[in-house]
Amino acid sequence: MVAHGLGEDARPGVRVKVRFAGQQVDGWLLERLDHSDHPRLAYLEKVVSPVPVLAPEVLRLARAVADRYAGSLADVLRLAIPPRHARVEKEFLPRTDATAPPTPPAEPVSASTGAVSTSVGPPMPAVAADGPVGPVEPGGWRDYPAGPALLRALADGRPARAVWSALPGEDWAARYATAVAATVAAGRGALVVVADGRDLDRLDAALTATLGPDRHVCLSAALGPARRYRAFLTARHHDAPVVIGTRAAMFAPVARLGLVAIWDDGDDLHAEPRAPYPHAREVLLTRAQLDEAAALVGGYARTAEAQLLVETGWAREVVAAREVLRARAPAVAPTGDDPQLARDPAAATARLPSLAWTAAREALRAESPVLVQVPRRGYLPSVACDDCRTPARCVHCAGPLALPSAGGTPACRWCGRVAAAYACPHCGGRRLRASVTGARRTAEELGRAFPGVPVRTSGREEVLADVPGGAGLVIATPGAEPVAEGGYGAVLLLDTWALLTRADLRAGEEALRRWAAAAALARPAADGGRVVVVADGALAPVQALLRWDPAWFAARELAERRELGFPPAVRMASLTGAPDAVADLLAQARLPEEAQLLGPVPADGDRERMLVRVPRARAAALAEALHAAAGVRSARKAADPVRLQVDPLAMF
Structure with a gap:
């Protein structure tokens, strides 16, 4: 029930x-009704703020x-609506009061933990803007045969759906x-997640140059409480037709939404x-x-998820013609193929x-920068005994030892304890050698070279x-x-x-x-751009990079997952x-x-993980069953929690 004093807000x-189970809990008012069939209704304890933060859509x-x-x-x-910031809310209160729809006093409401009933709400206003932008030129989209058609569909307000493979250097x-x-x-709003x-920052600058200032809102958890909440309320009041942001923006309110977009959905x-x-991709779709x-x-x-959209016909792919790709792509070469091994027998084992050495030297001589991608950060993130090659481990927690610098003391990466007097438990050796070389050690070695x-x-x-374009x-x-x-x-x-070699279903894809992402930053081959991948050229991910054909690799991955019964070909839930x-x-x-049960397998500590697999057509039934079972355990106040994830990124 809504008391008379709260009727306006x-x-x-x-x-x-x-009040729920004897305690005051936070929630959102979703709908107000004239009457209720529920025999016993409690009054709202308090309206925290008159600002409507939850949009109907x-x-x-x-x-x-x-x-x-x-x-x-x-x-x-809780994910969709950022925490309240009272000082920022005051900036929006006068506008809220002026535009508030009339509300009858003293009406019943139904309540639940975290939310109060449901509502369709008033119709959304038109996109707020200073006026429509002029005719949009395709620009770089002309490099893709389907690109201009995609823009025409957006300008016409049609729900076009596309999977775009960007060219190198795009x-x-x-x-x-x-x-x-x-x-x-077209008078519609847009939401882009990166x-x-x-x-x-790159997208912010590009939109400012294209649309002009104050036509879009940036929403990110890194903004801080006040700036994030101000950006959210600006989007909620539809002061700009476009919202961009990181994962925190996937639920952002946008009036008359006409486009959702995500860049690099595999991240x-x-x-x-x-x-x-x-996952932001699934929320946007x-x-x-x-x-x-x-x-x-x-x-x-x-x-593989994007490839599934293409193969099911839900989306169409936007790719460049091969002749355009050849003109834009750098020259990519592996180091483990037969011709290279004939010239350099150590190429298969050398770091x-x-x-790679020749490519870097020639680029530097041409006053061009050289990018070196190293998967591990730090100096020497993993070390071993120099005599018997046994990995060096902490005597307290068995965690891996690492060296922070050339003259540093080995320390555990797990518990942080220093191992100044380390001695190998197998041979007694006290000298350490690198097992894995990090980015800082690589920079030191190349600086000397x-x-x-x-x-x-x-x-x-x-x-x-960014970095300057000279030699470096x-x-x-x-x-x-x-x-x-x-x-x-x-x-x-x-x-x-x-x-x-990561023990992950997505190792090759990742x-x-x-x-x-790194190779795309190189110059075209015609301008001297070269990419050297220190790997065997026969591996499927390397082959895809050599031909710059991510669609082929994604189709191959999806076919293998169909055969093995892994997402996205099926729907899978993880219970830990x-x-x-x-x-x-x-x-x-x-x-x-x-449903098929896979497991259990050991997880971290004394926990275990069980996987439940069903065909995609039965995904809704699986989610409903697991949610209901979790609700029963919650009602019983079960002591041990279970982490429930549907289609987790990592399952092993």
């Missing part, structure tokens, strides 16, 4: 407090995402800005680490389906074979956005490669085994994605917890007849 979408999306991932609506809404931010401009020209802050930063663990909006999934590489050449590092401690060495970890003015003359992909707790949840769940 208690509108759909506002934050409220309700976001509520509908949250319910769909909760059903998709076997989660609760309250958990999804200014992807400018292409996305053009697609957004076409959508805005993986990290660097990509967000694990797109996966939400909090329950119910939704769900929005496209619910709002009949266009969808654009782009990247230098292609995931920097002669081919090329004296007088500037050496820059880009990684976890400091990520560079840039050593970067995957995902931290800066853009070079004019492109890199040479790109060296070292320690490829670290990516290819390796190709990271290599392609104490053995008794996992068994209890499965006993409560009414799983579909087609």
Whole structure:
């Protein structure tokens, strides 16, 4: 029930407090009704703020995402709506009061933990803007046969759906800005999600140049509480037709949504680490389906999930003609093929074979920058006994020892304890050698090899956005490669085994994605651009890089997963917890007849993991069964929790 004193402020979408199980809990008012069939209703305790933060379309999306991932609506809404910042809310209060719809006093409401009833809400206003943008020129989209048709569909307001394989050296931010401009020209809104802050800055600059200032909102968890909440409320009041951001923006309210887009959907930063663990790509595709909006999934590489969209006909691929690709791509060469081994027998085992060395030297002589991608950060992240090659381990926790610098003392990477007097437990040796070489050690070695050449590092401690175009060495970890003015003359992909040998279903896909992102920064082969991948050329990911054919590799990966029964060909859920707790949840769940149980397998600590696999057609039934079983355990106040994830990125 809504008390008379709260009638004016208690509108759909506002934050409220309700009493549930003897405690005050936070929630959202979803709908107000004239009457209720429920025999006993409690009064709202408090309207926290009169600002309606929950948009009707976001509520509908949250319910769909909760059903998709076997989660609760309250958990999804906590991801969708950022924490309140009272000082920022005051900036929006006068406008809220002026535009508030009339609300009758003293009406019943139904309440639940985290949310209050449901509502369709008032119709959304038109996109707020200073006026439509002018006719949109295809620009770089002309390099793709289907590119101009995609822009025409967006300008006409049609729900086109595309999977885009970007060319090497492509200014992807400018292409996305053009697609957004076409959508805005049709009087629709757009939402674009990228993986990290660097990509967000590039897209922000591209949209400002294309649409002009104050036509889009940047939404990211890295903004801080006040700036993030201000950006959210700006989007909620539809002061700009476009919202861009990182994973935090996937639920952002956008009026008359006409386009959802995601760049580099294979990046694990797109996966939400909090329950119910939704992926930004799946959330955006769900929005496209619910709002009949266009969808654009782009990247230098292609995931198996994106390939499934193409093969099922849900989306069409946007790729360049082979002649255009040959003109734009750098020359890519492996170091483990037969001709190279004939010239350099040590190429199969050397960390920097002669081919890579020569490519770097020639690029530097031509006053061009050289990019060196190293999968591991730090100095020597893994060391071993120099006498018997036994990996060096901490005597306290058995964690791996690492060297922080050339004159540093070995320390454990797990517990941080220093092992100043380390002695090998097998042979008693006290000398250590490198097992894995990190980015900082690589920079030190290359700096000695090329004296007088500037050496820059880009990684976890400091990520560079760009570097000058002159001669120089840039050593970067995957995902931290800066853009070079004019492109890199040479790109060296070292320690490829670290990516290819990961015990992960997506190891090959992830390796190709990271290599392609680095190789795309090189100059075209006609301008001297070279990429050297220190790997056997017969490997499928290397072959895809050599031909720059991510679609072929994605189709191959999807076919293998169909044969083996792994996502995205099937729907799979992961249950992780104490053995008794996992068994209890499965006993409560009414799983579909087609469900297959895989496991259990050991997880971290004393927990175990069980996988449940069903055909994609039975995905909804699986999620419903697991959610109901989790609800029964929650009602019983089960002591041991079970982590429930649907289609997790890592299953092993």
